[in-house]
Amino acid sequence: MRAEKSPFWHIGVLGGSGLAAGIELEDAQEIEVASPFGKPSGPVTTGRIGNVRFTFLARHGAGHAIPPSEINYRANIDVLKRCGVTDVVSLSAIGSLREDMAPGHMVMVDQFIDRTSQRTNSFFGTGLVAHVSMADPTCARLREALGEAASLAGGHVHTTGTYVCIEGPQFSSRAESRMYQAWGADVIGMTAMPEARLAREAELPYATLGMVTDYDCWREEEEGVEVSHVLEVMHKNAEIARKTVRELARGLPERREPVGIDTALEYALITAPDARD
Numbered sequence: 001m002r003a004e005k006s007p008f009w010h011i012g013v014l015g016g017s018g019l020a021a022g023i024e025l026e027d028a029q030e031i032e033v034a035s036p037f038g039k040p041s042g043p044v045t046t047g048r049i050g051n052v053r054f055t056f057l058a059r060h061g062a063g064h065a066i067p068p069s070e071i072n073y074r075a076n077i078d079v080l081k082r083c084g085v086t087d088v089v090s091l092s093a094i095g096s097l098r099e100d101m102a103p104g105h106m107v108m109v110d111q112f113i114d115r116t117s118q119r120t121n122s123f124f125g126t127g128l129v130a131h132v133s134m135a136d137p138t139c140a141r142l143r144e145a146l147g148e149a150a151s152l153a154g155g156h157v158h159t160t161g162t163y164v165c166i167e168g169p170q171f172s173s174r175a176e177s178r179m180y181q182a183w184g185a186d187v188i189g190m191t192a193m194p195e196a197r198l199a200r201e202a203e204l205p206y207a208t209l210g211m212v213t214d215y216d217c218w219r220e221e222e223e224g225v226e227v228s229h230v231l232e233v234m235h236k237n238a239e240i241a242r243k244t245v246r247e248l249a250r251g252l253p254e255r256r257e258p259v260g261i262d263t264a265l266e267y268a269l270i271t272a273p274d275a276r277d
């Protein structure tokens with residue numbers, strides 16, 4: 001039996017390592033939470049802003065030491081679930097595949113194309129089979145609240161965008177970059193998958209705020225992506241990211257009404273009850 005979700009907001013934030021430290025949280029605590037899925041990226045920092053509880057987890061670990069392919073996405077989502085989060089916000093650096101999504105802009109991702117190949121992408125498997133819907137992989141309610149908060153924080157926000165998630169750790173070739181454009185992708189990154197899939201399986205509404213750091217490499221006249229440029233834009237945007245979290249806390253209604261994603265597993269488990277391990 002699943003536990004009822006709290007009628008109050010508790011937002012899990014997967015993001016950069018410096019994020020939580022720059023936000024004044026009431027009753028802040030750092031806690032190590034164990035997971036049967038292995039080691040999460042690090043301890044969580046939990047605390048309140050007004051009526052909203054936030055629990056932060058730096059997905060690349062302290063000092064950005066965990067590469068995208070080695071993040072234990074299952075443990076991270078499981079730890080947030082164990083902390084009682086109701087919804088998950090993901091903040092991540094992305095490259096742009098469109099002229100009008102310029103470095104410094106923010107994109108409220110609503111769709112994904114998954115090109116990852118080395119990551120465990122489900123909590124389910126032999127013994128317990130489930131197929132959740134990923135037709136709409138992000139939560140419209142959370143996405144809208146987050147986009148509004150990012151605008152109020154001073155961000156230049158695009159309200160929709162398709163994110164292609166590559167395995168990395170290398171950036172793409174020019175041919176790949178142009179192929180992703182032809183597929184209809186707007187932005188590119190390395191971390192949202194399988195995070196979004198696992199959040200759905202954990203019945204956690206999920207939204208990604210992508211911060212554009214570069215134009216990837218589809219523009220012939222420009223050099224390829226350089227980490228120094230990515231970091232420079234991320235540092236410039238760090239205060240907007242922190243303000244976005246504060247604005248989100250201010251903008252959410254006092255009580256959290258249930259959404260369909262809260263019960264995503266209701267019709268997704270296919271293994272007969274008497275055959276479940």
Ligand code: ADE
Pocket residue numbers: 093094095096166171172188189190213214215216217225230
């Ligand atoms: N993260 C930031 N910029 C990126 C890019 N161009 N490709 C993949 N991940 C990124």
